[in-house]
Amino acid sequence: MHQEKIEAIKSAISAAEAGNEDELEAYRMKFISKKSVVGELFAEMRNIPNEQKKEYGQLVNEVKQMADEKFQELIDQVNQAKKQTKSFDQDLTLPATNVAAGGIHPLTSTRQRIIEIFERIGFNLSEGPEIEDDWHNFTALNFPENHPAREMQDTFFLEKNPDVALRTHTSSVQVRVMENQKPPIRTLSPGRVYRNEAISARAHCIFHQVEGLYVDENVGFADLKNTLYHFAKEMFGRETKVRFRPSFFPFTEPSAEIDISCLICGGKGCNVCKGSGWVEIGGSGMVDPNVLENCGIDSKKYTGFAFGMGIERIAMLKFQIKDLRLFTENDVRFLRQFRPML
């Protein structure tokens, strides 16, 4: 009879919980105080027959000890919780401390944005080596034997082997893709290129380009124009106009330079567009049949368009940066302007 009651009290003690002072007090009233269930067990002592008193007393003392230990445990828990909430006890109206955060380099974010725009219209990504051979950089691209672009002032050749050079444009990746894949091909090749030029606000010996190539049956100049219209509007805004200016590249026929309406003056004429209202962003054209054949693609069945644009150029227009050298100087005063706003 007593046994059962005592067991019930024991399991109630071990299941007891307390998350705050009030609950602690409730526990104390229930298991510790004179009027508690444990107190009542002691009071019961007088009704116990003498020969059972010893055994009963032992049991009740055990329960008492258990209740006390549990009480201490709960007190510790509540104190601990109090301490923790104390550390959150801050003045939330104070201004936040500044967290130093890095930003994305403007060339990286520009490249990412270009990739994103073309990926959405089905272009994949491809890349090639920065150290190229004459075939991929020039010959396969239909550069005649004595074309001035091959000369020393433009190209960094390897001293010991004139067949190896730092690529002067990403058009070399076109050749590698066409040699290895069958049409339909829709690919974008961003990458670093090198030219043996004096460094100035407008030119650098190391810069970045992005090459685009689309080869399939019945690809025409209208496809090229529409693709680049789409790109310009996505990149620079809906109001942007695009103009194609007849030009020459050995690897395209016909060829056109791509201009967009000046973002600074909106086409009225300013010092960025040198009063013309237009700025050039790259070159383009229909892939020359010789290039297709050089890469093992049947030029009677397939046609294609290609374009190449300077990433620095696009970033300069987008962020109104006047000097190309800023991209590589790593001046924190320049870079800080591209940190995200916190």
Ligand code: DAH
């Ligand atoms: N490779 C040219 C350059 O570096 C840019 C270019 C022009 C790429 C026309 C093309 C193109 O794919 O069709 O100036």
